[in-house]
Amino acid sequence: MHWLFLGLAIVLEVAGTISMKLSQGFTKPLPSIGVAVFYIACFSFLTLALRKIEMSLAYATWAGVGTALIAVAGIVIFHEGVNALKIVSLVLIVLGVIGLNLSGGAH
DSSP, X not given: OHHHHHHHHHHHHHHHHHHHHHTTTTTSHHHHHHHHHHHHHHHHHHHHHTTTBOHHHHHHHXXXXXXXXXXXXXXXXXXXXXXXXXXXXXXHHHHHHHHHHHTTOBO
C-alpha cells in the first residue's frame, strides 16, 4: 500500500508541475489553484509512503521518477526540444531509481 501512496505522490507532483506551467506565472486562476491542491495532496501521500519506505529510497524515487515524467511531459505536451543527451540523461535517472530500489531499501 505504501508503494501505491508513493506512486500517487509522484502523479500528483507531476500534475502540480504541469499546472505550474499552465498557470503562466500564477496569472491563470484554475491552474494556479491546481498547483496548491496537487502539491498538498502530493506531500500528503509522500508522508504516508514514508511510514514504511525508507526516506532516502522514497525521496529519490519520487524525485527521479517525477523528474523523468516531467521531462517527458515537456516534450510531449509542451513540445520542448529533445536530443540524444536528454534521452540518455532520462535513462540514467530511471536506471538510478531502479538501482536504489534493488538495493533493498523498503522495510
